[in-house]
Amino acid sequence: MRRNLIIDLFKIVLACMVVAIHGINPSEINGIVYDMSINSIFRIAVPLFVLVSGYYFFYTINNNTDWFKRVFILYVFWQLVYSHLWLENEYSMLGFMGLIFIGYYHLWYLPAMMFAAALLVILRRVNSILMLCMIVLLFSVGLSIQYGFVYKLSVFVEYHYLIEKHSLLLSRNFLFFIFPFFCLGFLINKERWVEKVGNNNLKPYIYALLIGLIMESFWFSFGKQQVNRDLLFFLLPLCPLIFLELLKMKAPYDWPSLSVVSSSIYFFHIMLLDFLGSFLSISSVFLVIFTCILASSFGVGVIFLKCRFKYFKYVF
Incomplete structure (x- = not known):
């Protein structure tokens, strides 16, 4: 089964959308913008x-x-x-x-x-x-x-x-x-x-x-x-x-391993939103951005771990 790089790249965008849905406070952005996006x-x-x-x-x-x-x-x-x-x-x-x-x-x-x-x-x-x-x-x-x-x-x-x-x-x-x-x-x-x-x-x-x-x-x-x-x-x-x-x-x-990045964003984001939000006094928009960046970096790390430890394929 061959992976599709375009699909895997777009899945990263989709994962970031999920983070925004869960992380952005509607009171912090314009109501029309919130309705059009989130x-x-x-x-x-x-x-x-x-x-x-x-x-x-x-x-x-x-x-x-x-x-x-x-x-x-x-x-x-x-x-x-x-x-x-x-x-x-x-x-x-x-x-x-x-x-x-x-x-x-x-x-x-x-x-x-x-x-x-x-x-x-x-x-x-x-x-x-x-x-x-x-x-x-x-x-x-x-x-x-x-x-x-x-x-x-x-x-x-x-x-x-x-x-x-x-x-x-x-x-x-x-x-x-x-x-x-x-x-x-x-x-x-x-x-x-x-x-x-x-x-x-x-x-x-x-x-x-x-x-x-x-x-x-x-x-x-x-x-x-x-x-x-x-x-x-x-x-x-x-x-x-x-x-x-x-x-x-x-x-x-x-790049078959790229799908791990979107999985990392999806699975880690609630934990990261909770952790970062506990000590960062920033708007929820920036919190979402930081979460996506950090979770993506975790995903890159997981790609290397999957190369060394075969059991990682079961958890990402």
Whole structure:
């Protein structure tokens, strides 16, 4: 399986977007700028990460034991690394079980991806058109739950307390969020969409959908509740087009180890935000910048460690 340098470089940008989402205080920047960046454009980060994972999963779907083993070890390792943070809190039995099976903070992505991959293994022989219908249906359900929470749509009135209490879990989960994009990434590879797109220029469509994404975020601002905007309508058509455009680009050379840098930024950033924020009296914007730089330097160090110690491949 050959790595794509363009994709790996873009993943570093996406990882920095995730850091900004988690680290920037909305009170410190202009509201319009915050809506245009953190609440809209930066929301492409997680779906694109998932698309990439689904795309490469195509190569291992029929011999997937090592893939699941690696992601599971990755999850357990980073849960333990972050134990000093989550052990500070008190949990009910249900809350503790949620922590174990869903993950601490940003680590929710790993078990969600494992569940999505397991579902895809079961459905891998389903017709691609039917899969696309399933993707749209599942994403629409998650989107409806999130929209219902923000706008208190009448159809959700009876369940609004439940939705308000568990909005993140009900909409941003493996079934309604991760699986649709993971499956799309798989289909892009399986059906050779890059070859079908050929030399067609996707940029006008990408720009139009980006404008739509920003407008949707502004529309959300009129809701009565301020919530995480993980599911946005325009993400579903936009992110696959961005991914296809990236796949069409040819890199002059390969650097397979570069993917470690984006992983380092993603896994280290919560710890670094917490650590640096404890003694640096600076704006959250600069805190995010320092975190990205430091986490990237850790990634470069990990590249050298992986060359010497083979077991490092399981934790980055």
